[in-house]
Amino acid sequence: MTRKVRVGLLGCGVVGTGIVRLLHDNARTIEGRLGAPIEIVGIAVRDLSKPRDAIVSAPLVTEDAMSVATHPDVDVVVEVMGGLHPAGELVKAALDLGKHVVTANKALLAEEGDALLETAEQKKVDLYFEAAVAGGIPIIRVLREGLASDRIVALRGIVNGTSNYVLSRMQHEGLDFADVLKDAQRLGYAEADPTLDVGGGDAAHKLAILATLAYGARVHPREILKEGIDTVGAVDMRYAERFGFVIKPLAIARPVPWGREEALDLRVHPALVSKSSVLASIGGALNAVFVEGAMLGPCLMSGPGAGALPTAMSVVSDIVDVGRNMLVDSHARVPTRAFRGESLQTMRVRPSAEHRCRWYLRFSVADQAGVLARIAGVLGGFDVSIEQMVQEGGRGGSSVPATLVMLTHEAREGDVREALSEIARLAYCHEAPRALRVEEDA
Numbered sequence: 001m002t003r004k005v006r007v008g009l010l011g012c013g014v015v016g017t018g019i020v021r022l023l024h025d026n027a028r029t030i031e032g033r034l035g036a037p038i039e040i041v042g043i044a045v046r047d048l049s050k051p052r053d054a055i056v057s058a059p060l061v062t063e064d065a066m067s068v069a070t071h072p073d074v075d076v077v078v079e080v081m082g083g084l085h086p087a088g089e090l091v092k093a094a095l096d097l098g099k100h101v102v103t104a105n106k107a108l109l110a111e112e113g114d115a116l117l118e119t120a121e122q123k124k125v126d127l128y129f130e131a132a133v134a135g136g137i138p139i140i141r142v143l144r145e146g147l148a149s150d151r152i153v154a155l156r157g158i159v160n161g162t163s164n165y166v167l168s169r170m171q172h173e174g175l176d177f178a179d180v181l182k183d184a185q186r187l188g189y190a191e192a193d194p195t196l197d198v199g200g201g202d203a204a205h206k207l208a209i210l211a212t213l214a215y216g217a218r219v220h221p222r223e224i225l226k227e228g229i230d231t232v233g234a235v236d237m238r239y240a241e242r243f244g245f246v247i248k249p250l251a252i253a254r255p256v257p258w259g260r261e262e263a264l265d266l267r268v269h270p271a272l273v274s275k276s277s278v279l280a281s282i283g284g285a286l287n288a289v290f291v292e293g294a295m296l297g298p299c300l301m302s303g304p305g306a307g308a309l310p311t312a313m314s315v316v317s318d319i320v321d322v323g324r325n326m327l328v329d330s331h332a333r334v335p336t337r338a339f340r341g342e343s344l345q346t347m348r349v350r351p352s353a354e355h356r357c358r359w360y361l362r363f364s365v366a367d368q369a370g371v372l373a374r375i376a377g378v379l380g381g382f383d384v385s386i387e388q389m390v391q392e393g394g395r396g397g398s399s400v401p402a403t404l405v406m407l408t409h410e411a412r413e414g415d416v417r418e419a420l421s422e423i424a425r426l427a428y429c430h431e432a433p434r435a436l437r438v439e440e441d442a
């Protein structure tokens with residue numbers, strides 16, 4: 001029996017350094033819970049000459065990542081370097097040698113997770129990834145173990161802290177997207193290239209992982225409807241508020257009837273949620289996952305979705321879990337994807353055109369008689385009816401455009417899209433209409 005859990009660390013940046021710090025500071029607690037100490041035997045980085053935190057032991061650090069991933073003394077390879085290459089090759093090499101792997105890399109899991117998890121299952125080793133979704137919130141463990149007896153009716157989350165931070169500041173300070181984003185980059189809440197975060201790609205990676213765990217379905221991020229927060233304006237925040245809503249960056253997965261079968265409704269987009277809803281209160285860079293179990297009912301988990309120590313906490317908890325399995329020789333006791341490999345299915349994803357919800361619509365139009373009637377007529381022609389409406393601006397027939405904002409009754413997405421493209425072609429429409437979904441049960 002191994003009386004030490006020996007770790008090879010791939011990457012020693014924000015999260016890697018947090019892991020070294022946490023293993024040092026919480027060593028006694030961890031040993032008490034695991035029944036053995038965790039020891040780092042090697043640390044791989046890209047650039048040896050970079051200055052490191054004093055807590056990182058220099059003799060352990062190398063630029064030869066493969067030597068760490070395949071080191072004979074390493075029991076658990078911890079991948080926190082990010083990206084697909086060489087992280088994917090290193091993880092694969094470690095699994096092939098029968099080593100357990102813990103990773104925080106959602107991009108790698110979303111793109112290559114199926115193949116890597118199958119290798120792990122064949123080799124009867126653990127591949128854990130708690131930190132890959134919602135950083136410090138233990139949502140993976142909850143889906144895998146805590147909710148193992150329940151059917152998940154719906155899962156709605158705020159899983160991208162950057163998007164939540166940007167929208168929260170737009171809401172509270174009345175600022176526009178571009179101004180908040182610039183400030184968020186200066187303060188370290190957004191990357192220099194924020195595309196993956198504000199464009200919804202990062203949330204789609206995480207939703208693909210969550211949907212697999214919740215529904216036992218193989219999901220690829222490209223199957224997920226994805227809209228970023230970059231089309232939301234400060235003006236939308238104000239009107240949403242007037243209608244009793246706030247705008248939140250949501251990731252949604254739920255089974256829905258589709259034909260004779262069930263399909264998955266998978267969406268990542270900003271949405272209007274009632275001011276009194278659970279997710280409306282999740283502000284700043286916080287993350288949250290709101291799960292509705294058929295028997296459990298609603299259950300909310302919220303907390304830091306990123307940051308060195310919260311993320312390191314999730315990674316090290318995974319190492320503890322793997323270590324516990326090692327010490328009693330019970331690898332793969334809990335299926336990594338929450339369902340046994342043989343019962344994983346390929347579920348159909350319902351086309352987004354079939355989604356029905358209320359809609360927030362904003363038009364910038366010439367302030368002329370008959371414009372409103374024409375727009376309402378086009379919407380009505382596609383079975384989209386108006387529940388509430390506000391008209392502002394314009395100066396009675398001048399060239400200053402008027403803003404027309406509507407909340408519709410429930411309407412089919414495909415119909416709304418067709419109506420909006422017809423309206424966009426009308427001569428008195430000054431810019432493309434803006435449309436945001438209302439999410440009722442958030």
Ligand SMILES: NC(=O)c1ccc[n+]([C@@H]2O[C@H](COP(=O)([O-])OP(=O)(O)OC[C@H]3O[C@@H](n4cnc5c(N)ncnc54)[C@H](OP(=O)(O)O)[C@@H]3O)[C@@H](O)[C@H]2O)c1
Nearest residue numbers: 011012013014015045046047080081082104105306307311
């Ligand atoms: N930061 C967070 O709050 C957070 C939260 C959840 C999940 N994650 C995930 O955790 C992972 C790591 O994120 P991070 O923020 O810690 O990244 P980071 O600060 O950029 O650190 C990456 C580390 O990997 C090393 N590295 C990169 N490419 C390498 C290569 N080819 N060979 C050897 N070493 C290499 C870098 O070496 P150098 O130091 O020499 O450059 C660095 O030490 C990512 O998958 C990320 O998505 C991060």
